[in-house]
Amino acid sequence: MQSFGPSLWTLDGDDVRMFGVVPFKTRMTLVRLESGGLWLHSPVRPTAERRRAVERLGPVAHLVAPNLIHSLGIEPWRALHPSAKVWASPAFNRRHPDIVVDSVLTNDVETPWRDEIDHCVVEGHSVLDEVVFLHRPSKTLIVTDVIQKHAAAGESWFWRGVKRIAGILGRGGGVPLDIRFSVRDKAALRRSIDRILGWDFDNLVIAHGHCLQGGAKDDVRRAFDWITRA
Secondary structure, eight states: OOOTTEEEEEEEEEEEEEETTTTEEOEEEEEOOOOSEEEEEEEOOOOOHHHHHHHTTTTTEEEOOOSSSOOTTHHHHHHTTTOOEEEEETHHHHOOOTOOEEEEEEETTOTTTTTTEEEEEOOHHHSOOOOEEETTTEEEEEEESSBBBBTTTTHHHHHHHHHHHTBSSSOOOOOOOHHTBBOOOEEEEEEEHEEEHHOOOEEEEEEEEEOOEEEEHHHHHHHTTTHHHH
16 A cells, blocks of 8 residues: 555555556555545455555545446456446446446536545547546645556566557656557547646556656646647
8 A cells, every 4th residue: 555645555465467468557546535545446355454554544435337337346456345346437337237336427417525525537449448536635645547657677578679669667657558449539539638738746656557646737738739739
């Protein structure tokens, strides 16, 4: 468990292989709300040690599936905390029809944490329906897959090369090439990114790779300059 800011923590999970092939590190983000309940973003699988670390912070109240891919920890954590509410991206149930979702995170849904955490559905992509969040008290942007900065350490030369070509290796990483090439509506995507860049944030937490404490607004602006300048 790593403290990242006021009432904000990160917890690394298991290594996974996307599509059974591409190696990925995983990370979840935790927020302790003013109510005392915990908000878990992209939950990792709960080992006994991780469960103890989380429950020391407070009761688990909300489980957030921020896009249609990130489902690994949702049901295991709900089994441990049956009263927790599951919030999911708009297309999540199309890929995971057997996972019961309490509320869908559309742009106009009212959430019980709206005074502390804002959200924006990144629209305009043909596949990925990611929801990006802003934790206002810590001025932290919380991102899942639309920005990636995979650490080179521990990667084979082959995967370092692949991730470098994809634009997601190291602290200079950004939006993966496959996401860039899968945009179906550039105007809709730009509206989403303009809204996100209008938020007041200085820090960045991502699910895959290096996070930033300070200077995140410029880094995120750089990551999306291929669409904002279009």
